[in-house]
Amino acid sequence: MAFRDNSLLIRSSSVVGIGTNDADDVYVAAGATTFVFADGNVGDDSFLGFDSNDTIITRVQIYDRNGDNFISAGPNGIIDIDRTGPGFDGNDHILIAGRNDEITELRYLGTKDGGFAYADGGTLRALWTRFGQENVVEGTVANDRLDMAGGAKILLQDNALGLNLGGDTIANFGSDDLLVTTSALFDGNGDGTIGFARNRVLDMSGVGGPDVTDAEAGSGGQLRFTGSSLRSIEYLGSDDIDGVTYYYYGTAGSTFVPGSVDPTA
Incomplete structure (x- = not known):
């Protein structure tokens, strides 16, 4: 009754790499899309059309203020993706807009294969x-x-x-x-x-x-x-x-x- 090797994280979604260009880029999700963040300064990026089947993979876990595994945007609609604590918001910030341009809350799905996985909290x-x-x-x-x-x-x-x-x-x-x-x-x-x-x-x-x-x-x-x-x-x-x-x-x-x-x- 053994499992197969389930160690590979991304299996059937489309992959979009978010590079360390320190630029303010706009990405649009089409179908089930996994946005994979490089480890470094990626800039302040916007993700449009982010749907229930889209995911974000980071190399460092996003700071979760209350430890409930949900990452919510601030009043400005921005998530501080590099935040490591209450006093440091980091260099990189993202805006995630889903259906009808609603700001998306992320939920944490754990880690493996060198990545930390996040999806729509809804x-x-x-x-x-x-x-x-x-x-x-x-x-x-x-x-x-x-x-x-x-x-x-x-x-x-x-x-x-x-x-x-x-x-x-x-x-x-x-x-x-x-x-x-x-x-x-x-x-x-x-x-x-x-x-x-x-x-x-x-x-x-x-x-x-x-x-x-x-x-x-x-x-x-x-x-x-x-x-x-x-x-x-x-x-x-x-x-x-x-x-x-x-x-x-x-x-x-x-x-x-x-x-x-x-x-x-």
Whole structure:
């Protein structure tokens, strides 16, 4: 029941390098785009059209004042990407504008492969609003151990980002729990049942998926469920929240209806 090598961070998104030209540049996201910042003075840059499937990779972790894993812009709409503490805002600053030119809040997704990953905070917050913050579980891009015990839980896999989300071990996934993805999982015969591989691992799709190559490509990472006899999950449907499509999966016999707020409904 071994995982493949999930150490490579960027797998299926388009990559745009942000060089150390110390200039004020404007970048426009097209499709799932990963903006990779070089280590040095990149200037004061603007990112337009930044959407729920876009990401930012830095070589140094952005200062998080209150440690909640969300990075918000200041009153001027600017994020101090080089800030190392409350008294030093650094040399480089970025403006991130998403749909309708709204300023985007970033959420921290962890680190691996020499990079620190950030994505739109709204993808997670939307599920908090619907299901309650205490009921939503999200890992990082590293190999995580996540526990779904303690009532009905939502496991978010934001696999539309085009990042490999690691090889995660999921304990106590029960009949009242849901796996929620942002890119549909590959269903070879279209019957709504997603079987695990012979290694009992569930392969995540990525950008351009779902595809038969997801298992070999390592597009979105992998999940291994422990403490149960689970060998497949059922596709329950999808719904849109604030422009993001969420795909819901549960155990056989789940009665959850996408759009409801109770995973046991």
